[in-house]
Amino acid sequence: DDQLVPLVIRSLRILVLMLGILFILENFGYDITSLLAGLGLGGLAFALAAQDTVSNIFGSITVFSDKSFQLGDWISIGDVEGTVEDIGFRSTRIRRFDQALVTVPNSQFIKGGVVNYSARKKRRIEFYLGVTYGTSVRKIKEVVEGIKKIIEEDDKFDHSFYMVKFTDxxxxxxxxYVYCFTKTTVWADFLTVKGELNLKIMELVEELGVEIAFPSQTIYLKDSGKTPESPRN
Incomplete structure (x- = not known):
């Protein structure tokens, strides 16, 4: 695994550094055996002080064993969302879309769920098309069938499942209600496909003479039948 290589290299560096320190201490006349025994006596205190570090290490092991994400993936955990740039022993670095770099402790990947957007096989389009109340039943049926035809004839959409329904x-x-999936998962390409769909729907409703609705209010003024009084001079 390519993402394991940096982690293994760091581990080897730490091991070499520890062995080098022990070698130097031995050359200065220190009793390495006694020193290691002394470290063993303080092991409990060290373990208590290093709980967070151990938790983060187990978190990194979980990431690699579960393969929930890898370098370059677009993920979100908690309120952090972005692209994975680095996975270390203690933490994972995520580059947000505003280009800020966030360091997330690996223990968070044990406690919370990770959403991996890069693992998607397709992307969803979902929206409501509102037409005016003056639209006839026949025209609504034609709009529904027309949108279905647009999706069916475009190979950029996944045809295994989609819905176009007059709902409410x-x-x-x-x-x-329009619900469908694009085959592409690339953000820019997805927006292109979605934009093309919107334009084709606009052309369809124009051809059918159907009006797209927008928020509006109708005010009715009641006529009392009384003649207004003349203003006094």
């Missing part, structure tokens, strides 16, 4: 009567519109 909104406050100011008759709502048509």
């Amino acid at each position: 009567f909104g406050a100011y519109s008759l709502n048509i």
Whole structure:
């Protein structure tokens, strides 16, 4: 695994450094055996002080064993979302989309769930198309069938499952629900496909003479039948 290589290199460096320190101490006449025994007596205190470090190390082991994400993946954990730049013993570095670099302790990957957006096989498009209340039943059916045809004839969409349904009567519109998936998972390409779909739907409703609804209010003024009085001079 390519992402394991940096971690192994760091481990070897730490091991070489520890062996080098022991070698130097031995050359200066220190009794290494007694020193190691003394370290053993203080092991409990060290373990208590290093709980967070141990937890983070186990977190890194969990990341590598579960393979929940790897370098370059787009993930989110808690309120942090971005691209994985580095996975270390203690922490993982995530580059947010505003280019800020966030260091997340590896223990967080044990406690909380990780969402890996890069693992998606397709991307979802979901929205409501609202048409005006003056639209006839026949026209609504034509809009629904027209949108279905647009999706079916475009190979950039996944045709295994999609929905186009007239679902409800909104406050100011008759709502048509559109739910489908693009084959691409690349953000820029996804936006292109979504934009093309929107334009084709706009062309469809124009051809059918259907109006897209927008928030509006109708005010009715009641006529009392009384003649207004003349203003006094």
